Amino acid sequence: MAGEHKHPNYMAIFWLLAVLTVVELVVVFLPFGKMINGTLLCGLAVGKAAVVAMYFMHLKFETRTLGLIALTPLAIATLLVFVILPDAFFVDHKTANVKPAAEAPAKH
C-alpha cells in the first residue's frame, strides 16, 4: 500500500515505555538530591519522547525533511532555555529576597 511503513515491534516499545514510567516514579524518591534526580528525570522524559517520535510517529522511517521539521521546535526550545536561564539564576529577584516594607528605614 502506498505510504505504508515498516512496523516495529509495538508491544516491545509499549513495555519499554511502561518500564521507563515506573523507573521515573522510583527516581522521584531516590536520595540523590534535586540536581541528580532532576537530571535523571529529564533524561528519562527526553528518552521516552524520542521513542514515541521515532517508533510510534515513524520518524525513524521518514524522510530527512520531516526529521528536520520535527527537530525545529527542539532547537527553538533549547534556545528558549538559554534565553531564560540568565534571568532565572543570575538575577536577584526571588520573592524571599525582597525585603519587607517594614524593614526599610522610615523617611521623614
Added chain:
Amino acid sequence: MSQAASHAAPHAVEPAESPLTPESWGKLGMWIFLAGDAVGFGTLLAAYGGMRATSADWPNPYEVLGINLTAVMTFLLICSSVTMVKALEWLGKGDRGKCRMFLFFTALGGAIFVSLQAYEWTHLIHRGLHIDGNPWGAALFGTSFFIVTGFHGMHVTGGVIYLLSVIGVVSRRPDPAASYNVVEIVGLYWHFVDLVWIMVFTFMYLL
C-alpha cells in the same frame, strides 16, 4: 554514457516517500502544525521553569498534586498510543473493522484520560488549589498548573473528536487504501499528545 544515465536516473526521480509527493501533503501539513504546537508547549514549559526558578516558595509538586493518579493517566495514554498504531497496522492489512475497533479504543482511552483529569482538577480545587492562589506557596503554582494541564487536556479532547470523525471516514470508504493516509495523520496527532504528556508529567508533577 548509458551507464552514466542509469546512475543518474534514481536521483532524477523523487522517492515515493518524499513529503513533496501529493500523497504526503497531509502528513507534511500535520508535521508543520505539530512543530508549531510543540513550540507552544515548549514556551509554556520554559515559562513554568522560569517562574519556578525565580520563586522562593514554590510547592513541591509531587507532594501537593500526588502522582498516583497521573501515573495511571500516563500509562493510559501509552496504551492508547499502542491501540492507535494497531489501528493503522490493521488498516494496512486491509481490515477496516479491526481498524475502527482500535480507533474506538484509542478515543475511549482519551475520553477516560480527560475524565480522570476533570476528577483530579475537582479534587485539587476542593483542597484549595486555585488559578490565583493556593495554601502551599507561590500563587503562580496554581496558575501554571491549570494553564499547562488545561492546554494539554484541550488537545486530548480535540483528539477524541478527531478520532471519532476518522472512524466515520474509514466507515464511509470501502477501500482501506483510501483511508490509510487519514488514519496515519490522526495517529501523528495522537502520538504527539502522548509525547507532550510525557514532558508535562515530568515537569509539572515529578520534578
